[in-house]
Amino acid sequence: MAQLPRRIREFLGRIPLLAYLLGFLAATGIESILGKTLGLLIGLGGVPAFFGITDSLSRLVLDKGLGGVLLSLPSVFIYFVLALVYDVLIYILPVFIVAGLLSRPVRWFVSTLPEWLTGFIHMVTLFLSLWTWGGLVEYRLLVVMYIGVNIIMTTSLNLINGYMGEFSCGHAGFMAVGAYVSSVLTVWLFTQDDVFGAPVLRAGWSVILFPLILVVGGIAAAIMGLLVAFPSFKTRGDYLAIVTISVNFIIKSAIENIEKIGGPRGFMGMKGVLRTMESVLNVPWLLIWTFIGVLVTLVVIHNFVSSTKGKGVVAIREDEIAAELMSVNTRHTKILAFTISSFFAGIAGGLFAHVLGYINPGTFTIFKSTESLVMVYLGGMGSISGSVLSAGIFTLAMEALRPLEVWKKVLIWLLLILLMMFRREGIMGGKELTDFVSLERLGLRRPVKEVKGYAPAAD
Amino acid sequence: MPLLQINHLTHFFGGLRAVHDFNLDLEKGELIGLIGPNGAGKTTIFNLITGAYRPTQGDIRFNGHNLIGLRPHQITAKGIGRTFQTIRLWNNLSVLDNIRIAQFAQIKYGVVDSILHTKRYREEEKEIEKRSLELLEVFNLRHLANEVVANLPYGQQREVEIVRALATKPRLLLLDEPAAGMNPGEIDALLKLIQWIRREFDLTIWIIEHQMRVIMGICERIKVIDFGETIAEGTPTEIQTNPRVLKAYLGEEGF
Numbered sequence: 015m016a017q018l019p020r021r022i023r024e025f026l027g028r029i030p031l032l033a034y035l036l037g038f039l040a041a042t043g044i045e046s047i048l049g050k051t052l053g054l055l056i057g058l059g060g061v062p063a064f065f066g067i068t069d070s071l072s073r074l075v076l077d078k079g080l081g082g083v084l085l086s087l088p089s090v091f092i093y094f095v096l097a098l099v100y101d102v103l104i105y106i107l108p109v110f111i112v113a114g115l116l117s118r119p120v121r122w123f124v125s126t127l128p129e130w131l132t133g134f135i136h137m138v139t140l141f142l143s144l145w146t147w148g149g150l151v152e153y154r155l156l157v158v159m160y161i162g163v164n165i166i167m168t169t170s171l172n173l174i175n176g177y178m179g180e181f182s183c184g185h186a187g188f189m190a191v192g193a194y195v196s197s198v199l200t201v202w203l204f205t206q207d208d209v210f211g212a213p214v215l216r217a218g219w220s221v222i223l224f225p226l227i228l229v230v231g232g233i234a235a236a237i238m239g240l241l242v243a244f245p246s247f248k249t250r251g252d253y254l255a256i257v258t259i260s261v262n263f264i265i266k267s268a269i270e271n272i273e274k275i276g277g278p279r280g281f282m283g284m285k286g287v288l289r290t291m292e293s294v295l296n297v298p299w300l301l302i303w304t305f306i307g308v309l310v311t312l313v314v315i316h317n318f319v320s321s322t323k324g325k326g327v328v329a330i331r332e333d334e335i336a337a338e339l340m341s342v343n344t345r346h347t348k349i350l351a352f353t354i355s356s357f358f359a360g361i362a363g364g365l366f367a368h369v370l371g372y373i374n375p376g377t378f379t380i381f382k383s384t385e386s387l388v389m390v391y392l393g394g395m396g397s398i399s400g401s402v403l404s405a406g407i408f409t410l411a412m413e414a415l416r417p418l419e420v421w422k423k424v425l426i427w428l429l430l431i432l433l434m435m436f437r438r439e440g441i442m443g444g445k446e447l448t449d450f451v452s453l454e455r456l457g458l459r460r461p462v463k464e465v466k467g468y469a470p471a472a473d
Numbered sequence: 474m475p476l477l478q479i480n481h482l483t484h485f486f487g488g489l490r491a492v493h494d495f496n497l498d499l500e501k502g503e504l505i506g507l508i509g510p511n512g513a514g515k516t517t518i519f520n521l522i523t524g525a526y527r528p529t530q531g532d533i534r535f536n537g538h539n540l541i542g543l544r545p546h547q548i549t550a551k552g553i554g555r556t557f558q559t560i561r562l563w564n565n566l567s568v569l570d571n572i573r574i575a576q577f578a579q580i581k582y583g584v585v586d587s588i589l590h591t592k593r594y595r596e597e598e599k600e601i602e603k604r605s606l607e608l609l610e611v612f613n614l615r616h617l618a619n620e621v622v623a624n625l626p627y628g629q630q631r632e633v634e635i636v637r638a639l640a641t642k643p644r645l646l647l648l649d650e651p652a653a654g655m656n657p658g659e660i661d662a663l664l665k666l667i668q669w670i671r672r673e674f675d676l677t678i679w680i681i682e683h684q685m686r687v688i689m690g691i692c693e694r695i696k697v698i699d700f701g702e703t704i705a706e707g708t709p710t711e712i713q714t715n716p717r718v719l720k721a722y723l724g725e726e727g728f
Contacts, residue, residue, distance in 0.1 A: 317589075322573045323584065324587060329574045333564075337574070339524075339525060339549060339555060340546075340575045341546045341641050343578075345544075
């Protein structure tokens with residue numbers, strides 16, 4: 015009997031990643047066909063948005079004092095149990111059954127393909143499952159895109175705070191630059207707007223130019239990043255942190271004082287841009303570009319920090335004086351790190367603005383920067399997979415716990431205090447996911463025949 | 474032409490004169506020592522040469538190039554490698570990464586190459602890794618390539634630091650108290666290592682030390698400074714009997 019759990023674990027561990035992704039895709043398919051019926055049948059009143067967590071919590075009565083809370087607990091509990099039944103039937107069973115069944119065929123299939131194609135198939139499967147899962151409840155899609163934006167923010171901030179060891183707390187400032195520059199451009203070029211007038215280009219261009227405009231927003235943010243990069247030659251640690259806060263405030267105040275883009279009232283019209291794009295071709299444009307944006311960010315930052323040139327960033331963290339004396343061009347490296355980091359914050363900002371459809375300077379204050387900081391520390395400094403995980407967990411928690419109202423924030427920050435007390439290194443502790451599970455085992459890379467590694471030196 | 478030429482080098486920290494009118498012509502292939510009591514200004518001279526400080530006065534020429542005003546990484550790229558009095562490795566990185574990063578100046582690919590993993594990038598990285606492993610092999614440290622530096626014992630960290638300095642492809646190697654914290658047995662091994670490196674890598678070496686006996690055996694020429702002033706220069710035997718040196722080390726009452 016004791017053998018059973020171990021054997022199940024081993025069996026599940028052998029299933030390649032792609033089989034799990036296909037399982038999830040199947041589950042989302044099943045949900046879109048049967049979800050609503052099942053939800054009504056077991057008394058959930060429809061499809062639960064986030065596995066039933068939000069819906070059960072929304073049954074808490076918070077405004078009638080402690081008595082109200084206690085009296086509402088049974089109904090929360092009952093709903094939660096029912097949602098659990100739903101989750102098991104719709105997600106857990108299909109995922110594991112499909113993954114288990116497909117394990118062997120997928121393993122064989124993957125081994126016949128070149129690695130780049132395998133990676134591509136994984137990405138497409140993941141995208142399709144996110145699309146079907148999100149398509150069922152519009153709110154889900156929004157949250158998926160928020161997660162994407164936050165992954166970009168967190169990974170790019172991790173380059174500065176985790177890899178370079180400086181403490182930047184003004185990341186939202188660069189996000190604001192990207193958000194405003196790209197929004198103003200898209201609204202000016204593609205929509206009928208009160209300030210900018212009729213669309214400048216034909217609708218067809220919007221689909222092609224959208225990613226380029228995001229990049230322009232990123233470049234504008236990268237240029238602002240120089241505002242931190244140059245002071246960083248002379249100033250470090252706490253003092254540079256003050257510089258980053260100042261830059262955040264400068265950018266926010268500057269935007270507040272440009273009347274043409276709405277000043278403190280904010281800027282909107284991005285929903286119109288989206289409608290223009292959808293009128294050309296009706297696909298989930300924003301989900302596509304957020305997905306691609308996340309992939310590009312992860313690849314760029316990973317490749318940069320694992321190259322010898324990029325490792326100069328880590329050498330600066332470990333001992334800046336030694337780095338400079340051991341031939342690392344620290345100024346050049348700092349400029350690179352700050353511009354790459356703020357470039358992606360700008361991209362995240364552009365996506366965020368179009369997802370939300372409305373931005374104002376008040377969105378991009380130090381509070382927003384702090385949120386990114388929290389995600390970096392939650393995931394673990396100097397870990398890209400940690401940043402991805404924490405952005406996902408943090409964003410989901412923020413949304414799922416929404417019914418708790420004010421108590422949500424208390425709970426989340428309390429968790430952060432506990433994290434700092436008991437696991438300061440964050441979820442991943444400076445390691446990457448691939449340090450725990452090899453790419454070969456996930457089925458992302460073909461198994462290597464001979465054992466690679468450094469042979470011990472013969473004395 | 475001397476490899477390193479220092480003329481009238483003077484440096485002040487605020488009102489404190491750390492180095493005064495220091496002159497040196499260092500010929501290619503020499504192995505010289507700089508000794509002096511603690512606080513005599515020895516490390517300051519190394520910091521002035523490597524560009525960590527900018528001298529108040531005087532000039533430093535290496536291989537015909539003026540070094541004044543260059544940033545440290547540029548000076549290192551010109552061929553001056555160094556170690557530190559207290560070990561300054563990048564502690565949380567692997568031994569291999571420490572050696573790789575020290576070849577930063579030899580990188581020719583750009584950021585875009587590193588992001589797109591172009592052919593140029595892959596070739597250069599392969600070369601860097603190959604060279605790093607070869608260097609480690611030479612010092613019998615190859616089996617530690619993936620070990621995090623902080624986990625190594627003190628003696629091995631000293632060795633790794635020397636390997637890292639060699640990875641910058643120096644022509645002149647500055648060793649700042651390489652024997653600090655070592656017992657007599659380790660010191661003997663270190664001195665052998667230094668002489669071997671000098672031959673193997675065709676280096677000019679300049680060692681700082683404050684314990685005289687450490688370098689008496691291997692240096693052909695020794696300079697002695699005290700309170701920033703040069704008080705003696707000559708062969709080890711000359712230095713050992715020089716009254717000013719004895720005074721600086723042992724005080725007025727001396728022998």
